[in-house]
Amino acid sequence: MEEWARSLSKRRLLGYLDVMAGGNSLLRGRRLDRLMEEHLGWARIETLPRPFVTVTSDLTTGHEVWLENGPLTEGIRASYALPGIFSPMNIDGRWLVDGALVNPVPVSVCRAKGAHLVIAVSLHQNSFGKINAAHTDGLGFDEVLEENASWRWRKGAATAQRIMMHQFFGKAQQAPGFGTVMLGALNIIMDRLSRSRMAGDPADVLLVPRTGHIGLIEFDRAADLIALGEEAVAAQLPMIRDSLAMLGRPPQRRTESAPDPVNPAARGVSSGQR
Numbered sequence: 001m002e003e004w005a006r007s008l009s010k011r012r013l014l015g016y017l018d019v020m021a022g023g024n025s026l027l028r029g030r031r032l033d034r035l036m037e038e039h040l041g042w043a044r045i046e047t048l049p050r051p052f053v054t055v056t057s058d059l060t061t062g063h064e065v066w067l068e069n070g071p072l073t074e075g076i077r078a079s080y081a082l083p084g085i086f087s088p089m090n091i092d093g094r095w096l097v098d099g100a101l102v103n104p105v106p107v108s109v110c111r112a113k114g115a116h117l118v119i120a121v122s123l124h125q126n127s128f129g130k131i132n133a134a135h136t137d138g139l140g141f142d143e144v145l146e147e148n149a150s151w152r153w154r155k156g157a158a159t160a161q162r163i164m165m166h167q168f169f170g171k172a173q174q175a176p177g178f179g180t181v182m183l184g185a186l187n188i189i190m191d192r193l194s195r196s197r198m199a200g201d202p203a204d205v206l207l208v209p210r211t212g213h214i215g216l217i218e219f220d221r222a223a224d225l226i227a228l229g230e231e232a233v234a235a236q237l238p239m240i241r242d243s244l245a246m247l248g249r250p251p252q253r254r255t256e257s258a259p260d261p262v263n264p265a266a267r268g269v270s271s272g273q274r
Contacts, residue, residue, distance in 0.1 A: 002222075002226065005219070005222035005226075006222050006223055006226075008219050008220045008222055009220050010220050012220075013219050013220055015031070016031045016032055016035070017031075018030055018031050024087055024088070025083075025084060025085055025086050025087040026084060026085050027085060027086055028087075029077070029086045029087065033073070033077065036073040036076060036077070037073055040072050040073050040076075041071075041073060043071070043072040043073075044069070044070065044071060044072060045067065045068060045069055045070055045071075045072050045075055046068065046069045046070075048072070051113055052068075052072075053066050053067065053068050053106075053109050053113065054066070054067040054068075054075035054076065054078065054079045054099070055067075055079065055099030055100075055102075055103050055106045055109060056075075056078045056079055056081075056089075056096040056097065056098070056099045057096065057097050057098060057099055057100075057101040057102045058094050058095070058096060059083075059088050059094075059095040059096065059097050060094070060095060062102065063102075064099065064102045064103050065094065065096055065099075066109065067079075067091070067096075070091070074089065074091065077089055078091060078096040078097070079098060079099055080098060081096065081097045081098055082097070082098050082183075082186070083097050083098070083101075084182060085183075100186075100190050101189075101190075102193075103193075103197065104122070104124055104190040104191075104193055104194040104197075105120050105121075105122050105124075105194040105197070105198060105203070107120050107197070107198060107201050107202070107203045108197070108201050111201065116247055117204050117205075117243055117244060117247050118203045118204050118205075119203065119204065119205045119206075119207065119240065120198070120203035120205070120206050120207065121206075121207045121208075121209070121229075121232075122194055122198075122206060122207070122208050123209065123211060124187055124190045124191040124194055204243045204247065205236055205239050205240050205243055206236075207229075207232045207233060207236055208232065209225070209228045209229050209231070209232040210228060210231075210232070211225060211228055
C-alpha cells in the first residue's frame with residue numbers, strides 16, 4: 001500500500017477519477033474498484049488475521065452500521081462512499097455511505113470489541129488549511145482527459161467532463177468549487193462530531209498528524225503525509241509506553257475448546273452473514 005501511495009503522481013491520480021454525468025455522485029469509482037479487486041479481491045473481513053470492522057452510515061435511517069463479514073473490498077468501498085463524491089453501496093438492502101458521518105474516530109468500536117488499549121488517529125482536528133489547494137490549474141486535468149482513450153473519440157464528452165472538474169474543484173485565484181466547499185464543510189462537521197464523541201469515550205492515546213496545510217486531494221504528497229504520521233507517533237511514544245505500562249496486556253489464553261479466530265466456521269459466522 002505504501003509503495004502504491006508513494007507512486008501516485010498528479011497525472012496518475014487524475015487517471016483514477018472517472019467522472020459521471022448524471023447519477024447520484026460525481027465519480028463512478030470503477031477504476032478504484034478494479035484496483036482494489038486486483039490487490040484485495042481474495043480477502044474476506046471475517047478471515048483476516050486481525051479483527052477488522054468497517055464503520056458505515058445507513059443513508060436511510062442515519063444508523064451506524066458495522067461491517068464485520070463479507071468481501072473486504074466491499075466494506076472498504078462503503079466506508080469511503082462520501083455522499084456526492086462516490087455512490088452509496090447497497091449491502092443487504094441498506095444504502096451505506098461513509099461512516100465518518102456518524103462516527104469519525106470510532107473509539108467506541110474498539111471498546112466494544114474488547115480492545116485493552118485504544119490508540120486513535122484523528123485526521124479532522126487539524127484539517128483547516130488550504131481549502132482550495134486542489135484547484136484544477138496545474139493538476140493536469142486537460143492532459144489526462146486528452147490521454148484517456150475512452151474519451152479521445154468523444155471531444156464533446158471530454159469537454160463536458162473538463163467543465164465538471166473545473167466546477168467541482170474550482171480554479172486558481174478564484175472561489176473554491178462546490179466540491180471543495182462541500183468537503184471543507186464535511187471536515188468541520190466531522191471535527192466537531194469526533195470531539196463530541198471522544199469527550200464521552202476518549203481514546204487512551206490520541207494521534208493528530210498536522211496535515212491541515214495539505215489540500216483535500218493532494219494524494220500525490222503521500223511521502224509528506226507518511227512523514228507527518230511518523231512524527232505524530234514519535235511525539236506520543238512516551239504516552240504510548242506509559243499507557244502500555246499502566247494498562248498492561250490482557251492475558252492471552254487458548255484452550256482446546258476455544259474458537260479459532262481465523263476460521264469463521266469455528267466462530268459461528270456464516271459466509272452470507274453480515
